[in-house]
Amino acid sequence: MNTSATPTRVTPTIGVGASWRIGKQFRFEATRQLNGRADGHSFTAEAVLGGLELDPVGFVIDFGRLSALRRHIDDRLDHQCLNDRVPDASDEGLAAYLTDWARTHLPDDAAESLVDVRIRTGRRRGPAAGFAVEFEAAHHLEGLPAGHPCARRHGHSYLVSAADADGCSVPVPEELAWHIGKVLDGSVLNESLDINPTTEHLARYLSNWMDRGPATIRVSETESSWAQYTRSRS
Numbered sequence: 001m002n003t004s005a006t007p008t009r010v011t012p013t014i015g016v017g018a019s020w021r022i023g024k025q026f027r028f029e030a031t032r033q034l035n036g037r038a039d040g041h042s043f044t045a046e047a048v049l050g051g052l053e054l055d056p057v058g059f060v061i062d063f064g065r066l067s068a069l070r071r072h073i074d075d076r077l078d079h080q081c082l083n084d085r086v087p088d089a090s091d092e093g094l095a096a097y098l099t100d101w102a103r104t105h106l107p108d109d110a111a112e113s114l115v116d117v118r119i120r121t122g123r124r125r126g127p128a129a130g131f132a133v134e135f136e137a138a139h140h141l142e143g144l145p146a147g148h149p150c151a152r153r154h155g156h157s158y159l160v161s162a163a164d165a166d167g168c169s170v171p172v173p174e175e176l177a178w179h180i181g182k183v184l185d186g187s188v189l190n191e192s193l194d195i196n197p198t199t200e201h202l203a204r205y206l207s208n209w210m211d212r213g214p215a216t217i218r219v220s221e222t223e224s225s226w227a228q229y230t231r232s233r234s
């Protein structure tokens with residue numbers, strides 16, 4: 001069980017039906033001139049995508065469909081003075097620039113699912129201590145194109161967190177933490193669960209495991225990606 005740092009606010013539900021959101025973070029190191037002062041940061045651009053349904057594999061879209069955004073951030077922003085690279089180097093200006101770039105350059109399915117691209121500075125922040133649960137597990141994904149790396153068995157150090165209907169972080173309920181420790185930790189997810197274990201499917205499985213529980217369950221497979229499932233409001 002885990003973990004560290006400050007409380008977080010996750011994106012609340014869209015509409016009244018059950019919904020998924022996924023996020024993928026891209027880091028870049030840069031400087032800029034703001035309000036007459038030079039500053040420098042480790043920046044995180046987070047692409048957030050959403051949907052009411054999943055594709056046949058169990059993805060909103062494959063995180064790999066965002067690779068053009070990663071390349072663009074690396075080529076255009078990383079280790080640069082941002083005033084020379086974008087029209088407005090403020091956090092809001094960068095977010096607007098990247099959201100617009102992503103909408104016009106990502107593959108259609110990714111662009112259509114895009115909610116926005118967000119910017120923050122500083123080190124990665126995790127959920128507050130005692131709010132999240134970690135587990136270690138192996139898996140592979142069915143239904144992927146030949147050669148996709150996730151079709152091979154591999155593993156992740158997963159992090160599970162929760163939020164209420166207003167999008168505020170809440171602790172993962174004890175009974176769910178117990179279930180995760182007992183059934184998922186140390187397992188091969190394809191064997192311990194009857195699902196194709198994408199992050200989206202895991203988030204829904206954990207949400208449905210409780211009759212009543214937090215509105216949103218978020219699962220992170222890697223430090224730079226997450227998927228969350230928000231139950232329908234009844």
Ligand SMILES: Nc1nc2c(c(=O)[nH]1)N=C([C@H](O)[C@H](O)COP(=O)(O)OP(=O)(O)OP(=O)(O)O)CN2
Nearest residue numbers: 022059060061062063064150198199200222224225
């Ligand atoms: N929408 C989803 N896309 C992908 C999932 C998923 O669960 N939902 N899962 C995978 C793979 O399991 C993969 O191991 C993780 O992918 P990714 O985040 O791309 O991980 P990387 O470590 O390869 O990411 P880098 O940031 O490129 O290092 C794939 N897609």
